[in-house]
Amino acid sequence: MWARILSLITKELLALLRDPRGRMVLIAPPLIQLFVFTFAATLEVRNVDIAIVNLDQGRWGRELVSRIDAAPTFDEVISLASIGEIAPAIDSRRVLAAIEIPQDFSREIEAGRPARAQIILDGRRANASQILFGYVNRIVGAVGAEARPRPLLTEGIVRHWFNPNLIYRWFMVPALVAIISMLTGIVVTTLSVARERELGTFDQLLVSPLTPLEIMIGKIAPGFLIGAAQGTLFIGLAVFVFAIPLSGSLPLLYVAMVFFLAAVLGVGLFISSISSTQQQAIIGAFAFIAPAIMLSGFGAPIENMPGWLQVFTLINPLRHFLVVVHGVFLKDMPALEILANTYPLVIIAAVTLPAAAWMFRARTQ
Amino acid sequence: MNAARPHGAFSRIAALARKESKQIWRDPSSAVIVLFLPLFLLFLFGYGISLDAASVRIGIVIEEREPDAESLANAYLTAPDFAARIYESQALAEVALQANRLRGFLVIPSDFSQRLRARGSGPAQIYIITDGSQPNTAEIVANYSQGVLGAWTTQFARDQGLSAEPALTIEPRFWFNEDLRTRYNLVPGSIALVMTIIGTLLTALVMAREWERGTLEAVFATPVTSLELLASKLIPYFLLALATMAACVLAAVFLFGVPFRGSFLAILALTAAFLAPALGQGLLISSAAKNQFVASQLALFSGFLPAMLLSGFMFEIDSMPAPIQAITTIVPARYFVSGLQTVFLAGDVWSVLLPAIAKMLGLGAVMLFFAWRLTPKRIA
Numbered sequence: 001m002w003a004r005i006l007s008l009i010t011k012e013l014l015a016l017l018r019d020p021r022g023r024m025v026l027i028a029p030p031l032i033q034l035f036v037f038t039f040a041a042t043l044e045v046r047n048v049d050i051a052i053v054n055l056d057q058g059r060w061g062r063e064l065v066s067r068i069d070a071a072p073t074f075d076e077v078i079s080l081a082s083i084g085e086i087a088p089a090i091d092s093r094r095v096l097a098a099i100e101i102p103q104d105f106s107r108e109i110e111a112g113r114p115a116r117a118q119i120i121l122d123g124r125r126a127n128a129s130q131i132l133f134g135y136v137n138r139i140v141g142a143v144g145a146e147a148r149p150r151p152l153l154t155e156g157i158v159r160h161w162f163n164p165n166l167i168y169r170w171f172m173v174p175a176l177v178a179i180i181s182m183l184t185g186i187v188v189t190t191l192s193v194a195r196e197r198e199l200g201t202f203d204q205l206l207v208s209p210l211t212p213l214e215i216m217i218g219k220i221a222p223g224f225l226i227g228a229a230q231g232t233l234f235i236g237l238a239v240f241v242f243a244i245p246l247s248g249s250l251p252l253l254y255v256a257m258v259f260f261l262a263a264v265l266g267v268g269l270f271i272s273s274i275s276s277t278q279q280q281a282i283i284g285a286f287a288f289i290a291p292a293i294m295l296s297g298f299g300a301p302i303e304n305m306p307g308w309l310q311v312f313t314l315i316n317p318l319r320h321f322l323v324v325v326h327g328v329f330l331k332d333m334p335a336l337e338i339l340a341n342t343y344p345l346v347i348i349a350a351v352t353l354p355a356a357a358w359m360f361r362a363r364t365q
Numbered sequence: 366m367n368a369a370r371p372h373g374a375f376s377r378i379a380a381l382a383r384k385e386s387k388q389i390w391r392d393p394s395s396a397v398i399v400l401f402l403p404l405f406l407l408f409l410f411g412y413g414i415s416l417d418a419a420s421v422r423i424g425i426v427i428e429e430r431e432p433d434a435e436s437l438a439n440a441y442l443t444a445p446d447f448a449a450r451i452y453e454s455q456a457l458a459e460v461a462l463q464a465n466r467l468r469g470f471l472v473i474p475s476d477f478s479q480r481l482r483a484r485g486s487g488p489a490q491i492y493i494i495t496d497g498s499q500p501n502t503a504e505i506v507a508n509y510s511q512g513v514l515g516a517w518t519t520q521f522a523r524d525q526g527l528s529a530e531p532a533l534t535i536e537p538r539f540w541f542n543e544d545l546r547t548r549y550n551l552v553p554g555s556i557a558l559v560m561t562i563i564g565t566l567l568t569a570l571v572m573a574r575e576w577e578r579g580t581l582e583a584v585f586a587t588p589v590t591s592l593e594l595l596a597s598k599l600i601p602y603f604l605l606a607l608a609t610m611a612a613c614v615l616a617a618v619f620l621f622g623v624p625f626r627g628s629f630l631a632i633l634a635l636t637a638a639f640l641a642p643a644l645g646q647g648l649l650i651s652s653a654a655k656n657q658f659v660a661s662q663l664a665l666f667s668g669f670l671p672a673m674l675l676s677g678f679m680f681e682i683d684s685m686p687a688p689i690q691a692i693t694t695i696v697p698a699r700y701f702v703s704g705l706q707t708v709f710l711a712g713d714v715w716s717v718l719l720p721a722i723a724k725m726l727g728l729g730a731v732m733l734f735f736a737w738r739l740t741p742k743r744i745a
Contacts, residue, residue, distance in 0.1 A: 021659045029666035037674050039686050040693075043501055046684040060533070075683070090540060092716040093703065096683075099535070108533075115533040123542030124706040126550045128681045133537045134508065140535045148532035153481060154518045155488035158507045161462065163497030171500050183665060191658050199577070277392070278657040279570045285661075286562065287402055291409050299679065300414040301502050303422065303468075309412055323465055330498040337464045 004210055008218030009225075012192065016222060030180045030230060034173070034237065041172045045131045047075040051089050051098040053082065058106020060147060064117070067139050068099065073132070090122050097121045097132055109147050162330040173242050174329040175298050177234040178321050181257075182264050182292070185227030186285050189268030192219045193360070194281035212361050219272070220265050227261045238329070248328035252338045256324040259345035263317040264292075266352025273359040292318045320344045377589050381597030385571075389601055403559045403609050404616055410555035411548055411621045420448040421506055424458040424470035427451065431478035433521075437491070438473060440517040446509050462496055469495035469506035481521075541626075541710040552623045553705040554678035556613045557639075557698045558669070563609050564640055565668035566661070568602050568647025572740070573660035576651075591740040595733070599644050606644070610636045617709070627708030631718055635704045638722040641729025642697035643668075649732050652739040672698035700725050 017023050052068060054061045069077050078095060080086060086098040100118040108115035119136055121129035163170045196202035205215055235253075238244045271284035293299065295309065296318040302310055313319050323341045327333030425438050441449045452458040458470040472492040481489035493510045495503035522528070542549045575581045584594060614632065617623045646668060654660035673679060675689070676698040682690060693699050700721035707717045 016658070019656065019659070021654060021656065025654075025659045025662040029662065033666055033670055036689060036692060037670070040675055040689045041680050042684050043504065043680075044684055045681055048681070048683045088716075091711060091714045093707075105533075114530050117533065117535045119535050119537050121537055121539050123539035123545065124550060124703075124710050125677075125681065126539065126542055126545050126547055128684075129539060130545065137535060140533060141531070144532040144534075150528070151484070152488040153522060154514055155490050156493045156507075156511050156514045157490055158493045158495065158511075160495050160497035160500075160503050160507075163500060163503075166497055166500040166503055168500050171498060184662075187658070187661055187665070191661070195658070198574075277574075278661075279567070279574065280392070282566065282570060282657070282661045283397065283402065286566065287397075287405065290406055290562075291413070294409045294413040301468075301499065303420060305413055326498045327463075327465070331463050331496075333463060340464075 001214065005214050005217050005221075008210060008214065009221045012218055012222045013225070016188065016226070026184060026226060026230070030184065030234075033180065034176055034234060037176065038169050038172050038242065042168050043131070043166075045096075045128050045135070046073060048073065048096045048128070048132065049076040049078060049094065050074050050132075051078045051080050051086065051095040052101070053080045053086065053098065054101045055103045056101045056105035057103075058110075060106040060109050060115070060143065061101045063146075064099075064101060064140065064143050067143060068136070071135065071139060073135050086120060090120060093122065093124075095122075096125060096128060097136070099136070112148075169242060170244050170330060171326070173234075173238045173244055174325045175322060177231055177238060178260070178318060178325050179293060179298065180234065181227040181231035181261070182318060183289060184230050185223040185261055186264055186268040186289060187282070188226055189220060189223035189265045190272045190275075190281045190285040191278055192222070193269070193272040194275045194278045197275075198277050213357065216269065216357055216360050220269055223265050223268060224261050227265075228257065231257055231261075244329060246329055247332035249335060249338070250328070252335060252342075253324065253328040256321060256328075256338060256342045256345060259342055259349050260317055260321040263345050263349040263352050266349060266356045269356035270352065270359050273356060273363045292316055295319065296322050298322060314344065315348060317345055317348050320348075373588075374590075374593055377587075378593050378597045378600070381584075381589065381594065382600045385597055386601040389605065400609070400612055403563065403613055406559050406562070407552065407555055407613055407616050408620075410558070411552050414547070414551050414555075421446060421468050421502065421509065422466065423447050423449045423506060423510070424452040424461060424467045425449055426455045426458050426470060426472045428473060428475040429477060433478035433481055434473045436521075437477075437514070437517055440513050441471065441510075444509070444513050447513075458494075462494065465496075467496070468499065468502050469493065469510070471510060548621055549623050549710060550706060551678075552617045552621050553709045554676070554702050556610070556617060557676060557701040557705055558672050558678065559613060560606060560610060560636070560639060560701070561643055561668050561672040561698050563606050564602070564643030565647040565650070566664045567605075568598065568644050569650040569654070569660045569664035569668070570657050571598055571602070572648060572651035573654050573657045574651075576655035577657055592737060595648060595737055595740060598648065602644055602647075603640055606640050607636065623709055625709055626712040628713050631713045632705075632708050634722055635701065635708060635718060638725040638729070639697060639701040639704075642725055642732050643729075645729045645732030645736055646697070648736040649739065652736050671696045675699065676702045678702050694724075695728060697725050697728050 050068065052065055054065050068074065078089070080089065080098070083100060089095045090098060098120045100120070102117065105115050105117065117140065119133060121133060123129060160166050193202065196205060239246050267288055268285065271288065272281055275281035275284055295313045295316050302313050302319065320341050324338055327338060327341070423441070425441055427434050427438050438451065441447060452461070452470065455472060458467065461467040462470060472494065474490065474492070477489050477491065480486050491514065493507055495506045497503050539545050618625050647664065650663045650667070651660050654663055675693045675696045682693050682699065685693065704718055704721040707714050
């Protein structure tokens with residue numbers, strides 16, 4: 001039996017890797033993506049352009065303008081003559097925001113009354129606008145403290161643990177280890193049965209001495225091996241190229257990865273079994289991949305989602321594996337916590353693999 | 366003979382396009398692709414991605430039982446953005462942070478009220494500890510915590526009869542999206558993502574399938590030129606994608622309540638322009654790959670992921686390093702995202718839309734050209 005499975009696995013791997021394009025596609029694009037996305041993903045707002053309309057002739061208006069000018073956040077600070085010029089500059093996305101300093105700005109400050117400026121932000125880019133407003137507000141606060149110094153009563157001292165400088169790469173690269181190995185693993189598995197069915201070679205497999213279970217193992221193994229190999233390559237790159245601290249237990253990370261891939265490939269084989277063409281299989285894989293990524297906590301925190309959707313995320317293997325990957329890399333997560341986040345993966349795998357086996361058997365008889 | 370040629374070309378394209386449409390239509394998965402999948406994805410994006418943080422889980426460690434410290438802790442417990450709870454010791458809060466049960470915790474140290482009341486000993490400090498492994502949330506926790514502390518301090522100063530008004534303030538006004546609903550930005554952005562999937566992924570598999578099955582050889586034996594062949598593949602998928610777009614726009618407006626301030630003409634022009642590079646990229650991939658596995662991987666890595674991460678949908682393009690900004694200029698979804706956000710939220714701002722349309726058409730022309738060059742009318 002093992003010899004038969006082994007030869008089937010060899011055949012499956014050969015089918016994938018014999019084609020130079022197939023080999024290339026498993027290595028080059030994921031690597032390029034890792035580098036491009038890692039550097040693309042940043043939450044800071046930098047190099048944006050901002051406009052200022054300063055109607056104030058006094059000292060404080062000039063002071064605010066020069067502080068904004070000096071801030072490293074902005075690429076270009078454009079001075080506008082009138083309020084009427086703001087709308088075209090924002091509408092055409094020439095600037096992300098425009099600051100309006102009213103005529104009586106300095107006068108109000110000198111008189112001891114609260115002076116008000118206004119900032120107009122492009123709500124089309126809501127996230128960047130909000131971050132930018134935070135920066136500007138800090139500058140305004142600093143000018144205000146200078147205009148009317150008063151003793152500070154309280155102070156909040158912020159410490160970011162596990163990633164003191166909040167380097168986004170430290171979050172991104174471990175997440176990509178999980179996401180890209182999942183992408184490859186699932187596409188390889190989903191297409192495996194569908195391709196043979198489309199080309200009509202599946203019947204040849206069925207009349208061979210292989211049992212359906214053996215065929216199934218043979219179909220899952222390549223996705224598993226390639227996914228794990230890619231995961232290993234990315235872990236190596238994360239540590240040695242991106243210099244991301246790996247503070248926790250590597251063996252436990254692999255334990256979780258085994259169950260993660262098993263859970264995901266069960267889904268892949270299920271989709272493959274119900275598809276009769278490769279196109280259907282790819283669409284099916286997509287219908288799984290997109291929600292798996294969206295509802296994993298990668299794009300947006302799970303606690304921001306509505307309650308019913310949060311419950312739904314519990315069946316998402318990527319959600320649990322991301323906790324483990326980030327925990328092992330950055331947080332030196334204790335073994336007990338890693339196992340607590342691995343057991344949902346075991347349960348998901350224990351559902352998806354038998355379901356795939358059942359569907360596989362049902363469609364091969 | 367010469368006069369009959371154009372007519373011949375058109376009838377050949379029409380016949381092939383009809384064959385392609387029938388093939389799409391006969392496949393039961395086509396309804397799934399055109400309607401179900403896009404709406405399902407839009408639904409996920411609409412509900413699944415929200416950057417409006419609500420009820421962030423934080424812990425509070427109070428090291429003294431003085432009224433001021435209790436009052437500050439209470440301000441955190443009742444703040445609407447936090448789901449806060451008191452931890453008996455810092456050690457317990459640390460364990461909870463490590464185990465992902467907390468996004469951060471605050472420590473109100475034992476000298477807090479003493480320093481607050483005693484003038485001249487410097488500000489009373491509290492510590493805000495965040496889980497930096499989630500940088501986005503860490504930033505939010507830090508900002509919200511500072512905000513609650515600031516509001517509490519202002520109130521405290523007022524109660525003490527100290528002046529608390531800041532000398533100057535700046536008031537934000539967010540145009541096009543006054544209440545800053547992230548859904549208004551994310552839904553138009555995710556339409557671009559969905560259309561990339563429909564446009565690029567599907568067409569990537571079309572030619573690859575024919576190469577794989579060897580059915581292209583039968584076509585080569587006919588008078589059809591490679592240009593006609595490509596046109597016949599494009600037309601049905603173009604119409605399919607327009608139908609998907611219509612469904613997406615209707616869902617965005619009526620299901621998610623996103624305002625639609627532009628015109629029908631503008632969004633049609635934008636969509637048609639986007640489909641040129643999206644379909645072109647798909648055809649290019651499938652002509653180059655000649656195998657559905659390779660084609661699907663290439664479509665994923667060169668279509669879907671860049672549309673998600675390099676289009677300005679998730680990350681601000683201006684803030685990326687220069688080489689990566691250069692790469693984003695050849696991602697068609699980049700122009701589609703900014704165009705859609707403008708048509709939906711701002712209206713027909715042609716100074717944004719026309720350059721976007723021009724760039725998409727330019728990219729489309731390049732991709733279709735290479736797809737044509739890679740589709741030889743002969744058997745290799």
